[in-house]
Amino acid sequence: MKEVTLTPTSYVVLGLLSLAGEATPYDLKQIVAGSVGNFWAIPHSQLYAEPARLAAAGYVTEKREAGGRRRKHYALTERGRQALEQWTTAPSERSWELRDPGILKLFFGADPASLAQDQLATHSERLAEYERASEAELLETLPGPRLALEAGIGHEREYVRFWSKLANRKKTAGR
Amino acid sequence: MKEVTLTPTSYVVLGLLSLAGEATPYDLKQIVAGSVGNFWAIPHSQLYAEPARLAAAGYVTEKREAGGRRRKHYALTERGRQALEQWTTAPSERSWELRDPGILKLFFGADPASLAQDQLATHSERLAEYERASEAELLETLPGPRLALEAGIGHEREYVRFWSKLANRKKTAGR
DNA sequence: ACCGTCATGTAATCGGTTACATGATTCT
DNA sequence: AGAATCATGTAACCGATTACATGACGGT
Numbered sequence: 001m002k003e004v005t006l007t008p009t010s011y012v013v014l015g016l017l018s019l020a021g022e023a024t025p026y027d028l029k030q031i032v033a034g035s036v037g038n039f040w041a042i043p044h045s046q047l048y049a050e051p052a053r054l055a056a057a058g059y060v061t062e063k064r065e066a067g068g069r070r071r072k073h074y075a076l077t078e079r080g081r082q083a084l085e086q087w088t089t090a091p092s093e094r095s096w097e098l099r100d101p102g103i104l105k106l107f108f109g110a111d112p113a114s115l116a117q118d119q120l121a122t123h124s125e126r127l128a129e130y131e132r133a134s135e136a137e138l139l140e141t142l143p144g145p146r147l148a149l150e151a152g153i154g155h156e157r158e159y160v161r162f163w164s165k166l167a168n169r170k171k172t173a174g175r
Numbered sequence: 176m177k178e179v180t181l182t183p184t185s186y187v188v189l190g191l192l193s194l195a196g197e198a199t200p201y202d203l204k205q206i207v208a209g210s211v212g213n214f215w216a217i218p219h220s221q222l223y224a225e226p227a228r229l230a231a232a233g234y235v236t237e238k239r240e241a242g243g244r245r246r247k248h249y250a251l252t253e254r255g256r257q258a259l260e261q262w263t264t265a266p267s268e269r270s271w272e273l274r275d276p277g278i279l280k281l282f283f284g285a286d287p288a289s290l291a292q293d294q295l296a297t298h299s300e301r302l303a304e305y306e307r308a309s310e311a312e313l314l315e316t317l318p319g320p321r322l323a324l325e326a327g328i329g330h331e332r333e334y335v336r337f338w339s340k341l342a343n344r345k346k347t348a349g350r
Numbered sequence: 351a352c353c354g355t356c357a358t359g360t361a362a363t364c365g366g367t368t369a370c371a372t373g374a375t376t377c378t
Numbered sequence: 379a380g381a382a383t384c385a386t387g388t389a390a391c392c393g394a395t396t397a398c399a400t401g402a403c404g405g406t
Contacts (some may be wrong), residue, residue: 007393008276015283017328026358036282039273043395048359049186050393071358088285091293092277098214098330099274101183102267107192107211107323110263148282151337155273162326182365201386218367223387225365246386 004057005150006083009042013050014084017060023144025051035145038130039152059083116166121161129158179232181258184217188225189251189259192235200226210320213305213329219264259299291341298338302331 004010016031023031028047036042051074055062063073081099088117094161102119106112130153133139139146179185191206192198198206203226204219211217226249230237234255238248251259277294283288305328308314314321 005392008279009393011279011283018283024358029358036279039275040279041270041272044358045360046394046395053393057247079306084280084283088280088283092280092290092297093296095216096275096277096297097216098272098327100214100326101273103323103326104183104186104211104215105263108186108193108259108263109319112318112322115267118345120271122267122271142281144284147287147341151275151281152273152279154333154337155330158329162329164248166322181365184365201387204386219386220368220388228365282369 001059002056009050011037011087014080017076018084022073024071024073077112112166116163120163120167123156176233177231179228183224184221186262189255192251193259197248199246199248287341291338293336295342298331298334
């Protein structure tokens with residue numbers, strides 16, 4: 001049995017399997033889009049590679065369909081369940097980063113006014129999407145995703161505040 | 176001359192060289208820590224590899240010291256200057272993500288109350304650092320970094336708000 | 351029957367992370 | 379002068395991104 005190190009991607013897969021019970025990579029792809037994918041995107045090719053990796057290390061089981069598409073179905077093992085639980089329980093890493101290309105450009109001298117316009121549009125859109133999403137009843141039963149969404153909304157509001165401020169700042173005025 | 180694709184890391188290097196005029200990888204490392212590194216970290220090994228990559232593609236020049244340490248000194252070429260400017264000018268990518276492990280854990284069912292305690296401590300600290308940093312006079316002359324820092328402060332405040340709210344939420348009560 | 355689009359998957363490449371390694375300085 | 383720490387750099391591995399490829403299916 002191979003040893004692997006668990007990355008955030010790994011935990012996303014484990015977490016989704018824990019929610020879904022059993023899933024094919026394609027299922028995972030569907031779930032990611034529109035949920036976790038909003039604040040932690042994962043390209044679909046990873047959703048094929050990662051479960052295979054996890055299977056090799058015993059965190060999930062892999063069953064292949066006999067006929068037809070011969071899809072692979074994955075499910076958590078006890079080991080996987082434990083790894084996920086440890087991760088959620090353990091105190092979180094001290095490090096995090098904003099890692100926003102917009103802010104990076106700002107840092108390196110992009111014109112604040114025009115950048116702000118651009119960014120403001122993007123983030124307003126995103127905020128609207130989130131607010132729409134928060135209406136969905138499905139979320140009522142899922143406290144984790146709902147809270148994560150609330151966090152996302154908070155940050156988008158902050159973005160909108162920030163970029164609005166910049167957009168309104170007079171171009172040449174000091175301060 | 177090799178072709179390379181420019182990643183965010185590339186632009187950080189180009190941007191820093193544009194600010195510093197000329198620098199060795201070690202210089203870059205020093206500058207990154209305490210400035211951009213706060214919201215876009217780059218391991219120091221990348222600060223050796225990336226300038227070399229950029230040199231191979233003509234974005235920067237590479238001069239090696241004759242004696243002693245034989246350090247490599249890098250500086251922007253005209254091509255590099257243009258690439259940087261295009262990047263700052265161009266409309267920004269539509270996509271960005273929060274990518275915060277804390278929120279990820281929240282999504283996948285970590286206990287909100289205890290996670291919040293932990294996260295609250297982390298983000299309060301970070302916020303304090305930022306606020307201290309914003310006192311430095313050096314920033315007065317650097318509009319980009321100053322604005323980026325303001326953005327960082329805004330987001331840390333938002334984090335503090337969010338996690339405080341969760342921390343105070345009664346454990347068993349609904350809502 | 352054909353075409354377009356969605357479903358499903360694999361391959362190759364490369365940037366990034368982690369770990370290791372050695373030359374300078376400084377302090378005692 | 380020895381030890382500890384900082385400065386400076388390289389190597390290897392691996393996850394992630396990008397691109398490509400084929401099968402199924404619904405519509406006309």
